[in-house]
Amino acid sequence: MSLRAVRAAQILWPAFVVAGVIEMVVFAWVDPGDITLLGEHVAPQAVYTLAFFVFWALTAVSGLISHWLLNANGQSGADHVVAQPSLTREGRRSHRRHHRHHARSMA
Template identity: 50%
Template sequence: MSTASIGRRLQTVLWPAFLMAGVLEMLVFAVVDPGSLHGFGGASLDWPPLAVYSVAFLVFWAVIAAAGFISQLLACSARDINEGRMSPDGP
């Protein structure tokens, strides 16, 4: 697969994932106060709000991008994957 093809595939997954992570960030933090978050042990999460927003955004982006990459992978045939032609439209 050429470098241009890899770049295009990354763009088609990462850019929409970035936009949707921003939307999800706004929806989640419209109802959740970052100062009232607690860890798994019940202790208060003493992070500044900006850190909570940043980490949450990166987690949202990673999860949405992973879903996009899995969708790209599932769009290819097994033969294309095994031959290194990871393009659903052929070589």
């Protein structure tokens, strides 16, 4: 999968899920049968569909703006992740010694 496709999926999939949640919340309080467009009643299925795509588009734009802001300085998103020290055998020993020392000092 290309990097562009991965980035699109990283934006569109969460937006899809959030749009579904927004749809459920909104239509828990709003009856789609009561909605009119230009004085005409619209079928509830059309209201559900149109609302879902509007919610999806808005949340996708929000994700796209966040992605753009993270990469505004020319760095990839991976550059913003704090690197964890590698846990080599010596690193694990040092980590355990640190925790034992910390536990003794707390007692």
